[in-house]
Amino acid sequence: MTHSVIQPLPPIKTALEDLADALKSDMAQVNALIMARMTSDIPLIPQLAGYLIASGGKRIRPLMTLASTRLFDAATPRPYLLAAAVEFIHTATLLHDDVVDESDLRRGKPSANIVFGNQSSVLVGDFLFSRAFELMVEDGSLEVLRILSRASAVIAEGEVLQLSIQNKLETTLDQYIDVIGAKTAALFAAATEIGPVIAGQPPEICKALKDYGYNLGMAFQIADDILDYQADEHQLGKAVGDDFKEGKMTAPVIFALQEASQDDQNFWKRTFVEGDFNENDLVHAQTIITRTKSDKKTRDMAHFYVQKALSALAPLPPSAEKSRLEALADFATSRNS
């Protein structure tokens, strides 16, 4: 008996990479559509839109639309136009968000508002948003138009609500849940609901996928909000501590405030309310969050939504496609970028 040569382990794929691999040829079609439909006679539009779109991003929302269609009859036409529309809506909201938040880093590069200016970012966001509706009209489903126009209105409401609780230490966990439910989970829910809708599935199945998407979106956003205090900046692709500098009332801070000593309270008041930041404040915020176990509580909250996402899938029969969606739910809280 000889010692076997140690084989290097294959790199571990994340559930998201696995899903993207399974939908590779479909996503290639969607990506081609995205590039083709962001064109315009006005060169600045594809330049600016392409700057953000070509910079990567997880393309998780169009993947959700494709994956939720794949669960059903293989004869259902692939919703390429709709997956592209969903990504355009998402891209438009990112462009406007970065203007609103005065961000300077997105996906590891200077954000579009820094490179092209706020004015162009607002207008190209408007263009992509309109183009998304043109794609939906081309697809021709009024039900999908209803779902995505509603989601778009809810996203805007969520962003306005977020703005109105910014720097307000009295923000409750319920208000935070309302904000992320609207600004993030609504589009995830819409993206996954589209699949069963165009596959002609009954209402309870459409509802199941909508609920899955909603809860997955909640888990993703809560995980994002903890990563903003804990991630490696290079892996995250955006500046760690952005939420802190902007005074965004996210779960880690809301939990930390529930356990705040007088010193802690003074610290959050000086930074979040008075906007007076010192060099070591982010590190101090991270220390408070760890000491008060607010990171743990936030992760538990994310896991709660992962469980809800998994439960929502229960009515579906077992399949490889269903397993990938389940794995994706687990990935939502285990990722580090």
Place this chain on the structure above:
Amino acid sequence: MTHSVIQPLPPIKTALEDLADALKSDMAQVNALIMARMTSDIPLIPQLAGYLIASGGKRIRPLMTLASTRLFDAATPRPYLLAAAVEFIHTATLLHDDVVDESDLRRGKPSANIVFGNQSSVLVGDFLFSRAFELMVEDGSLEVLRILSRASAVIAEGEVLQLSIQNKLETTLDQYIDVIGAKTAALFAAATEIGPVIAGQPPEICKALKDYGYNLGMAFQIADDILDYQADEHQLGKAVGDDFKEGKMTAPVIFALQEASQDDQNFWKRTFVEGDFNENDLVHAQTIITRTKSDKKTRDMAHFYVQKALSALAPLPPSAEKSRLEALADFATSRNS
């Protein structure tokens, strides 16, 4: 025979007031819908949207939609939802425009971006835009959704194009026509095309109304651009000279540059290109525009589009409704606010 008592003349109504009177009860329905559908659980949204919407405005675009429906069978349902959607799209673009242009006066009041901030103006614009599409979905015509999603994309293209020629003295009249065709005339065209479309009229009639709307929009915008150098500020409801301060390349300036002396060229270069403004520069710009007859040329250009608008109506049989649309075309260039 006694001398008759001199009766005071009734105030002369403008063609727009006359049209609004004829459509009074329809517009009341549209206004009620506008107020009802800008509501949201987030109080800031109706506050900000209502600030702009309640401040008046001519409501000319929804009036066009109502008027273009009235031309046909009285049994055609009134397109209240669509008229409200058109006004929401217009309001959304105003909110975003004022952010992009850094305006501080709109309809005689401080603009929404000054009162509520740029961030809220961007997001509430997004909300109204989404809500417009929800209203169209509720109406249920895919053809109208196609027309208005296309118009919205074109508007954004026009705004981006306008931004890219700002401060560029080499801008041609053709580029200016492209800009105003996209940013203004496209929505006028869409608003009037909706009428015959929902009344089930043949393509040539839909095209006639679309052309009428387009050319009316061109005439309105060109008249606006001359008013920006010549109007009474109180009547106009926005600051005279805004285009000048922003270095917007509009017809009066493009014509003036064609006849520019060396002194004139130096003046436009210092102000528009270098952004160096002195106290009397607006008056000097007005003087140059008058001396080079650029005001006259601009008015002639507006009249050219009025004629095209009137010609477009030729295929329609005579009616009181048609006469009102003809009168409105003449009003486009005779108004002083």
